[in-house]
Amino acid sequence: MPNGRVHDNRIAGFLTEDHARLDDLLRAATADSSHVDHEAYDRFRSGLLRHIGLEEKILLPAIQRLRGGEPLPVAAKLRLDHGALASLLMPTPTAAVLAAIRAILAAHNQREEGTGGLYEMCDELAGAEAGVILARLREAPEVAVMPHSDSPTVMTTVRNACARAGYEFRDL
Numbered sequence: 001m002p003n004g005r006v007h008d009n010r011i012a013g014f015l016t017e018d019h020a021r022l023d024d025l026l027r028a029a030t031a032d033s034s035h036v037d038h039e040a041y042d043r044f045r046s047g048l049l050r051h052i053g054l055e056e057k058i059l060l061p062a063i064q065r066l067r068g069g070e071p072l073p074v075a076a077k078l079r080l081d082h083g084a085l086a087s088l089l090m091p092t093p094t095a096a097v098l099a100a101i102r103a104i105l106a107a108h109n110q111r112e113e114g115t116g117g118l119y120e121m122c123d124e125l126a127g128a129e130a131g132v133i134l135a136r137l138r139e140a141p142e143v144a145v146m147p148h149s150d151s152p153t154v155m156t157t158v159r160n161a162c163a164r165a166g167y168e169f170r171d172l
Helices: 010-028 040-065 075-088 095-111 118-139 152-164
Strands: none
Touching: 010 040, 010 095, 010 118, 040 075, 040 118, 075 095, 075 118, 075 152, 095 152
């Protein structure tokens, strides 16, 4: 990886490294409290959307298949968080939007990275298929981002998606 981190050959390691990369991008985008570095923020947006796609399109379906069609109990909450995060990436990154993203990521990443979290369960359940799943995760393409939209419809979508996931979005 370009950030100097060592590659991990586990699903958990790969996805945790990606969380760290995304955290670095968000910090870089907001390092100057007087403005957002939009180039870094767009890399963060693209990276977070790709990461969500990795989990939604590759990881969660693979684990559900390995469990005989039974989803992990945590999957529904993760999907609600993903919806809230994706909606928060649509509007211009205001202080309120950034605060909501940070709050959701703090809880969400712990559900994934923590002891007994999604990533640990995935490494355990994947067994012999772990290498195949990891290869698919590594090969997934980057995601293009659309221009920001601050329309009333987008802001209603943000509030509703956050509420469904159990978070309150407050415009500052």
